[in-house]
Amino acid sequence: MIEVKGLVKTYGAKRAVDGVSFTVNRGDILGFLGPNGAGKSTTMKMITGFLRPTAGTALVDGHDVTQDPVAVKRRIGYLPESAPAYGEMTVQEFLGFIAEARGFRSAAERTAQVDRAISLTHLDPVRRQSIETLSKGYKQRVGFAQALLHNPPVLVLDEPTDGLDPNQKNEVRSLIKSMAAEKAVILSTHILEEVEAICTRVIIISQGRVVVDETPAQLQARQPGARLDVIFRSLTHSDV
Amino acid sequence: MRSIVPLFKREFLGYFRSPVGYVFLAVFLVASVILAFFVGGFFRGGTASLESLFNFYPWLFLFLIPAAGMRLWSEEKRSGTIELLFTLPVTTLDAVIGKYLAAWAFLSLAVVLSFPMALTVAYLGDPDWGVLLASYFGSILMAGSYLGVCSLASALTKNQVVSFVVGTLACLLLLFLGLSVFNTLLSAIFPTWLVDLLANFSFSTHFEAFTKGIIDPKDVIFFLSLSGFCLFLNVVALER
Numbered sequence: 102m103i104e105v106k107g108l109v110k111t112y113g114a115k116r117a118v119d120g121v122s123f124t125v126n127r128g129d130i131l132g133f134l135g136p137n138g139a140g141k142s143t144t145m146k147m148i149t150g151f152l153r154p155t156a157g158t159a160l161v162d163g164h165d166v167t168q169d170p171v172a173v174k175r176r177i178g179y180l181p182e183s184a185p186a187y188g189e190m191t192v193q194e195f196l197g198f199i200a201e202a203r204g205f206r207s208a209a210e211r212t213a214q215v216d217r218a219i220s221l222t223h224l225d226p227v228r229r230q231s232i233e234t235l236s237k238g239y240k241q242r243v244g245f246a247q248a249l250l251h252n253p254p255v256l257v258l259d260e261p262t263d264g265l266d267p268n269q270k271n272e273v274r275s276l277i278k279s280m281a282a283e284k285a286v287i288l289s290t291h292i293l294e295e296v297e298a299i300c301t302r303v304i305i306i307s308q309g310r311v312v313v314d315e316t317p318a319q320l321q322a323r324q325p326g327a328r329l330d331v332i333f334r335s336l337t338h339s340d341v
Numbered sequence: 342m343r344s345i346v347p348l349f350k351r352e353f354l355g356y357f358r359s360p361v362g363y364v365f366l367a368v369f370l371v372a373s374v375i376l377a378f379f380v381g382g383f384f385r386g387g388t389a390s391l392e393s394l395f396n397f398y399p400w401l402f403l404f405l406i407p408a409a410g411m412r413l414w415s416e417e418k419r420s421g422t423i424e425l426l427f428t429l430p431v432t433t434l435d436a437v438i439g440k441y442l443a444a445w446a447f448l449s450l451a452v453v454l455s456f457p458m459a460l461t462v463a464y465l466g467d468p469d470w471g472v473l474l475a476s477y478f479g480s481i482l483m484a485g486s487y488l489g490v491c492s493l494a495s496a497l498t499k500n501q502v503v504s505f506v507v508g509t510l511a512c513l514l515l516l517f518l519g520l521s522v523f524n525t526l527l528s529a530i531f532p533t534w535l536v537d538l539l540a541n542f543s544f545s546t547h548f549e550a551f552t553k554g555i556i557d558p559k560d561v562i563f564f565l566s567l568s569g570f571c572l573f574l575n576v577v578a579l580e581r
Binding site: 146149150151153171172174175177179181182183185186187188189190198199201202203204231247 | 344346347348350351355358359420421422424425427428429430431432580
């Protein structure tokens with residue numbers, strides 16, 4: 102579903118992403134780990150077609166993001182970091198706009214998609230509230246609803262559980278898990294238990310390069326008995 | 342191209358989801374009427390025309406259009422919604438045109454809402470409706486060009502204040518080029534042919550004919566091509 106080939110992004114002399122390659126298949130939940138500034142978000146932004154890669158490319162469902170970004174964008178549901186949204190719109194208006202921009206032109210279709218996304222993410226109590234008045238947890242869920250709205254085959258989620266309380270985190274995780282069978286999912290996170298809990302594969306990225314690409318069990322097997330954060334620390338040097 | 346419609350709708354309605362739109366309309370209308378009555382000598386002129394109103398439009402636009410245009414892109418960049426916008430299946434050109442047309446429609450509404458002035462003139466005397474319509478048409482065209490410049494300024498920065506200042510200065514320059522005082526100053530430094538050439542790029546030179554009731558194709562083409570050129574640069578600025 103997703104094939105990332107030698108992605109490079111340079112900012113001036115700094116190589117933020119330095120030749121990242123991997124593939125994600127349908128049914129995979131790929132956990133994207135790494136210290137802050139390692140290039141996780143930049144890689145995701147290139148896969149979703151927001152940033153243009155300096156070199157390399159990504160194929161989503163056979164479409165090259167550097168050749169046909171609109172086709173790629175149609176197939177991806179993307180939750181950007183910190184879930185930006187048009188704050189002055191209500192949840193319903195906002196999701197309606199996303200639905201319309203995603204090609205659901207008839208009012209009936211649009212309502213159906215919006216209602217589906219709202220019920221999946223339990224946004225019903227706040228659907229007529231403007232987004233800027235919502236709590237962080239609800240805002241995050243609006244971002245999530247927006248990414249799920251068109252039922253995309255590929256989900257790219259940048260820190261989907263950031264800012265949620267433990268119950269909400271659990272709920273988001275089970276939601277991702279329940280959808281994973283027919284989708285390819287990439288999610289970035291700082292929470293190592295999350296990787297253990299839901300991911301079928303782990304990629305650790307450090308200073309713009311992939312240092313680990315294996316299953317969570319294999320990662321654990323590197324140092325049997327050790328906690329994941331110990332293993333993580335030994336594999337990555339802080340980029341600070 | 343079809344995706345322009347939802348972007349246009351969101352942007353246009355966005356003016357009315359917050360106080361911004363109402364404040365803008367109120368300030369624009371009150372300021373234009375005050376200028377016409379107290380500075381332009383609406384009654385003293387003793388003619389059934391709105392020249393005293395339209396003559397101030399280039400000056401009023403100078404401050405109000407940068408205020409309306411500064412948020413177009415700066416706001417999206419600052420709040421991060423630009424990431425959302427450009428991971429929807431829309432091209433940069435669609436987004437630029439959709440937002441521009443929405444803002445232009447809003448400004449046209451502001452201009453058209455001055456119609457009670459026209460009714461007043463019709464009540465007091467017998468105005469030349471051709472001249473009035475030409476003036477309205479010219480004002481809307483000129484507003485489009487001011488907006489093109491300001492939209493470009495907005496695409497260059499995520500800071501709305503910088504965007505406002507740059508937009509105002511660029512418009513100020515384009516306005517001053519046509520003033521004879523300014524041109525006399527310029528001809529002291531530059532050769533006459535260059536000054537004449539520059540004067541052709543002025544808002545005021547091209548707007549004047551409209552207020553006299555003359556719709557000259559070269560003025561129409563000037564405003565449209567200036568807007569088009571700015572939008573082209575706008576796309577380039579966003580894609581870099």
